[in-house]
Amino acid sequence: MVSEYDYWLLDLDGTLIDVEWSYTREVFDRVGDRLGREFTDQEADIIWSGLTGSRDRQLEAWGIDPHEFWEAFHAEEDPMVRAEQTYLHDDAAFVAELDVPVGLVTHCQEFLCEPVLDNVGIRDWFDARLCCTEETGWKPDPAPVESVLRELGVAHNGHEGVLAGDGANDVGAAWNAGLDAIHVERVGHERRGQCVLGDYRVESFDELPGRP
Known part of the structure; x- marks a missing residue:
């Protein structure tokens, strides 16, 4: 069940938020x-x-x-x-209720990410966060995911975690780092032109079994 994961990692753009x-x-x-x-x-x-x-x-x-x-x-x-043009997806609100370590791994650059987090009021959802750069690597490279896991103190501790994101790169990063993957299809398969696989495939977090 999804509610039994020991820690969560999440993508930002297209997963938790979107822009007009x-x-x-x-x-x-x-x-x-x-x-x-x-x-x-x-x-x-x-x-x-x-x-x-x-x-x-x-x-x-x-x-x-x-x-x-x-x-x-x-x-x-x-x-x-x-930041002013960014909105939070309603179904993402459950993240605030998670009683486990939560990390953010995003390709959104820090100078954009920080005001966006403040504007939508979700900065305190995360115990660790990383804005990918050339130095950290980019998803599906597991390096940025592993960096956040170390910061959360859950790396290599035998616990089970999951990474949720809206793209194939998020799923790849999760699997490459040994995590389960949730693919949130915000745009639809027809618009994407392909089907992205994941351990869970949903159009909304509300569809997750055992969601907290």
Whole structure:
């Protein structure tokens, strides 16, 4: 049963929170101006939501240098505006009720993550958190997950844990670190274009068996 896990790790964007589409569209418009290339709604959705897995590989397939893209992207993201445009999924509220160690492992960069956590009021949900970088590694690499497990004090202690996220990279990171994986399909299989496997596959945390 899900309620019997000894610790939980969670992804952030697309799992616990999301941002209004108007914000995403405006950011990609400005990034497109910087790069001299327009992004369609579908392309913006694919990159923002990581629908095809590796965002860098997808950018390269479109002939876009990932380093140049992310440099432009982060330059155009306003932390306070993003925080104001971010909302918490109702079904994520159960995380506040978990009476076990809880960690956050996100690709959201720290300068964006911190105001977002404050704006939606969930900073105190987590006993440890990590914003992935080139130094920490990126999911599905287990390194950032293992780093949070060490900070939580649960690494290699024989207890059972789970990682919940909205993408294939989250599931991969969980399995690579020896954890169970919950895939929360927020966008739908048709929009994603593929089906992501996990130990649990749900469209809402409300569907989890034995949810606390």
